[in-house]
Amino acid sequence: MAKRLAVVPLLVATILSGLVVSAAPASAAPIGTTASCYSFGRTLSQGASGEDVRQLQIRVSGYPGYGGVLAIDGQFGAGTKAAVTRFQQAYGLGADGVAGPATFAKLSSLEDSDCTPVNFAYSELNRCNSTWSGGNVSAAQAKANALVTMWKLQAMRHALGDRPIQVNGGFRSVSCNNAVGGAPASRHLYGDAADLGAGVHGFCVLSRQARNHGFSEILGPGYPGHNDHVHVAARSGQLWSAPSCGM
Template sequence: MRVNTLKRAAVAFALALPGAAIATVVAAPAAHADGCYTWTRNLYQGRSGEDVRQLQIRVAGWAAYGAIVRIDGRYGPETAGAVKRFQSAYGLRADGVAGPQTFAKIYNLQDNDCTPKHFSYTELDNGCGKGGWSGGPLSSSATRENALRTMWKLEALRRGLGDKPLYVTSGFRNIACNKQVGGASDSQHLYGTAADVKSGTSSLCRVARTARTHGFSGIFGPGYPDHDDHVHVDSRRENNSDRTSNSRSWSAPDCEVG
C-alpha cells in the first residue's frame, strides 16, 4: 500500500509539471494505483484514447438530466460536462479538465479491482444465489464489464442521495435465474446493465427521481407493476438496439417519474 501511494504521488506530481518536465518524469512505465488504472496525462476536450475511456466509465454516472455518457474513448462535450459535475459533487474546481485532483479523487473512490468503494462484484452478481458471470446472452467478460459500469453509476447515485447507503437487491441474472424469478425475456439484468436497489435513508421515490441525473436510461419504481419495494435502474440506451429500445424508459407513477 505504501508503494502504491508513493507511485500515485509521483504520477500526480508529474501531471502538475510543465509539458517538457512531464516527458522526463513519466518516461518510465506507469505504475498502477491500487492494482487498477493510473492516468499519466491531463485529459480535456479533443483528447482520445484508453485513458479517456477509463475516465468515462468512472464519470458516466454524472451525465446531465436524462442523458448518458458514451464510453467511446473520445473526450467531447458530454464527457467534459460529466467531469464538471463529478468535480462539483466532490468539492473540486469544476473546469471539466481531468487532472491530478480529479484522478486523486477517483483513486480514493476505487478499490484494487477497479470497483467503486461502496459496491462490489459480489453485490452485482447475486442472481439466485449463484456466482459467476456466465449463462447470459453475452460473454462472461462483457457481462462483468457491464456490471462494473453499473457500479460506477450507482456510486454517483449514492453520492447524489447524500452519500448514504444504497443496497443492491438484484443484479446480474443468467437466463435460467431470470426465468426462475419471472423476469422479462429481454431483461437488462441478463446483461449486467441493471440493478434493483433500495436505500436505508431515502424514500424509493427520491431514489427514482435522483436516478434521472445519474446516467440511467431505464428507471422503474413505486406504482410500476411489482416495483413497490425497490427501484430498478438500468442502462438500456447504451445497450445494443437489437435487444432493447435505444431510448430511455422511466416509470414510477406514484413518484410522478415518467
C-alpha cells in the same frame, strides 16, 4: 576496514548509473497519482482519445446530467467534459472539465483495487452466477456493464448525502431470470441493471434521483411488479416509470 566498506556504495552507484539508460522515461510515469487499479499517465481534456479516456468515462459515467447517458467510447468530447465538470463540482474541485492530478486523486480515493467504487462490490451485482456467464452477452461484457452501473450508483450515493444505497441484485443468467419470472428481454441479462431496496432513502427518492445519473431505464412504485424495489438500468431509448412517485 572503514575504507574497504566505502568502496561498496561507489560500486553500487556505478552499477546503478549503468541502469539508468534502460529506465522508463519520466513522461511515462503517472502524473501525480496512481489509482487503485489504473494509472492515468497524462492530463485528459477535450479532444483526447484512448484507453485512458475510456477508463475516465467509466468513473464519471454517473455525472451526465439530468436524462443524459455518457458514451463510454474512449473519445473525450463535450459530453465527457461536462461529466468531468459535474464530478469536479460534486467534490469541490476546480471545475474546468480537464482531468488532471486532483481529479485523478479523488477518483483513486473512491476506488478499490478491483476497479469497483468503494461503496459497491461485484457480489452485490451478481447473486446469480459467479462466473457472469449464461446471460445475453459474454461474461466479460456482463461484468464490464456491472462496473459501469456501480460507478453510476456511486455518483447517486454521493448526491444523496453519501448515505448507503441498498442493492438487492443485478446480473442474471437466463436460467436465473426464468426462475424469478423476469422479462425475456430483461436488462438483468446484460449485467447493466440493479434492483434497489428502499433502505434509508425510500423508493421515490431513489427513483427521482436516478434520473441524474445515467440510467435510461428507471422502474419504480406504480409500475407493474415494482412496488417493492426500484429497477435502474441502461437501455436503448428512455423508459422512466414510477407512477406512484409522479414519474
